[in-house]
Amino acid sequence: MRIMRAEQFGLKREVEYGTPEQNEAAMRIVGDVKAEGDAALLRYTEQLDRVKLDASQLRVTREEIEAAYDQVDAAFLTAIREAAVNIRKFHEKQLRNSWMDLQPDGTMLGQIMRPLKRVGVYVPGGKAAYPSSVLMNVIPAQVAGVPEIVMVTPPATGGKEGIDPYILVAAAEAGVKELYRVGGAQAIAALAYGTDTIAPVDKICGPGNIYVALAKRAVFGAVDIDSIAGPSEIVVLADETADASYIAADLLSQAEHDEMASAVLVTPSAELAEAVAAEVKRQLAELPRQEIARSSIDNYGAVLMVDTLADGIDVVNQLAPEHLEILTADPMKLLGFIENAGAIFLGPYSSEPVGDYFAGPNHIIPTNGTARFSSPVNVDDFLKKSSLIYYSKEALMKNGESIMTLARHEGLEGHARAIQIRLEKERE
Template identity: 80%
Template sequence: MRIVAASEFELKREVEYGSPEQNEAVRKIITAVRAEGDEALLKLTQDFDRVSLNRGQLRVTQEELQAAYGQVEPSFLSAIRQAADNIRVFHQKQKRNSWMDLQPDGSLLGQVVRPLKRVGVYVPGGKAAYPSSVLMNVIPAQVAGVPEIVMVTPPATGGKEGINPYTLVAAAEAGVTEIYRVGGAQAVAALAYGTESIAPVDKICGPGNIYVALAKREVYGDVDIDSIAGPSEIVVLADDSANAAYVAADLLSQAEHDEMASAILITSSASLAEAAAAEVDRQLANLPRQEIAAASIQNYGAIIVVDSVAEGIGLVNRLAPEHLEIMVQEPMAVVGMIENAGAIFLGPYSSEPVGDYFAGPNHIIPTNGTARFSSPVDVDDFIKKSSLIYYSKEALLQNGSTIMELARHEGLEGHARAIQVRLEQEGTLEGDQS
């Protein structure tokens, strides 16, 4: 793993804009699904997934969900239930309530908070299956009060046997009962616009490959989306108190996600830099996903040596990483200086997988430096808010002229007259004030 000075480091990030050919392919798929519905879904599933289905097989049956329980270990079932409980407890603390504020003049101002009606969750089936992502998408939506949650996933995420049983069990444990075996850009189109079998949704969330990402961007505006996620990222900020083996293991935990994942150590200790580089090589040698992790480390990994932890904090804030681990002597003394990070892990025992799977905070976190202005998925992603205004007669008589003044300065006479007609009716305004 390369060791560089801060002045020599430049982060490479892959933003999923897609090639012109990929974008055109996605647009054609969306057009076909909008025009042909289920027929297009079945044809595209045959073309891309090499799975032949009829319309009656698109939806996963309750019998299939129950059968999946027989294919997973009791230890997995126990673990997924504990994780679900932790995630639910954490997100319940984020719930918002509607509110109203009665003013002295009799006016009432407020905000009505409502859940979205129907949300679609995309669960990928590429390099790995991610049952944990099912929980992270579904549970905040449930806590928000979304009444209809539908899941789509490619038809062969578990190989020839069909959908990965761990994904199905996670969905069932999270309370999802409406699941369709369809993936790719065609699944996104079905969620956005509906087909004979799949009713359209208000929002689409969940990760996917480049075609899924481009499809989500294409349908945005007709429906909401969570984000266009880039490859996974981790930054470890460490001083000479850090354990090199822990640091290396955590860097590799993200590198194994994807060849384009980014794993970076920022340290004020030259000796830790050397030790961590050696540990990465040692641990990489017997990692099952060695080829993927090695490509990530080679192309997007680095160990950056800084003069001080303070300099490292400045670099962290410029990078705005998805995951940030702080392994310094006093991590709580540092956390207040972190301005940009999706999720912050404090101390040697707060390894990133603790957050990925179990602790409770959401693991769907902004990537590609977007932690500068965005946040992890939470309950707010599944609600909408309406402003509430009840203006009393007293308030309008008191403030009407001021409102008219503002409207006329913007050249919107119709706005001003909507107020003026009321003031004239109430006898507080003489004649035409235009």
């Protein structure tokens, strides 16, 4: 693992928008599904996923989901249920109510909160299957009150046997009642524009490969999307009190996600830097997904040396990482100085996988420095807000001249006259 001064490290990674060929392919798939519906959806499923289906087979049946329960172990079922409880409790605290504010002059202003009607959830199935992502997408939408939640996932997440049974069970435990075996850019297009089999949605959430990301970008505007997710990232800010084996394990926990994942240690301790580099090498040799993790560490991993923890905080805020662990003598003391991070893990026992799977906060978190301006998936993502204005006669008579002044300043005489006609009539 490279050890270097922080100023030598490229603090901003290029946003991954795909190659021209990938963009062209994604746009072609989206366009075809929009124009042809199920026919294109089935064609691309056979071409790209090597699974031949007819339209009647797209929707996963209740019997398939029930059969999946016989294929998962009891420990998983217990763990997924416990995680679901934690995730639901956390997101319930995010709920906000509609409100109205009545003024003495009879004016009433307010905000009405309503859930989206129909949301599409994409659950990936490439290098691994992610039952946890089912919970992280579905539960906040349920808490928000979304009445229709539809899930799509590639048809062979479990290999030749079809959809991974753990994904099916997670979907059932999360309460998903509408599930389709379709993935990639073609699934995103189907959710956005609809087909004879899949009705269109209002918003699409969930991570996926580069083609999924490009397709989400292409359909944005026709529907809302959560984000265009990049490769996973972890930054660990640590001092000499930290355990090198803990840090190495946490760095590798993200490196094993993807060859383009980023795992970075920021520290003022040269001794810790050397120890972590050595420990990463040792642990990497024992990791089942070591080829993926090694590529990530070699290309996007680093130990960044800084003079002080304060300098380290500056580096962290520039990186704006998806996941930030603070492993110092007093992590709470540093928390107030962290401005940009998707999720913050404090202390030696708050390993990043605790948040990925179980604690309750959402693990779908802004990547690629976008934590500077965006947030993890939350209940607000599934709510829309309407402003409410009830203006009284008294308020209009009092403020009408000011409203007309502003309208005429902008050259919008029609706006001004809409107020003027009322003022003149009330003054007769």
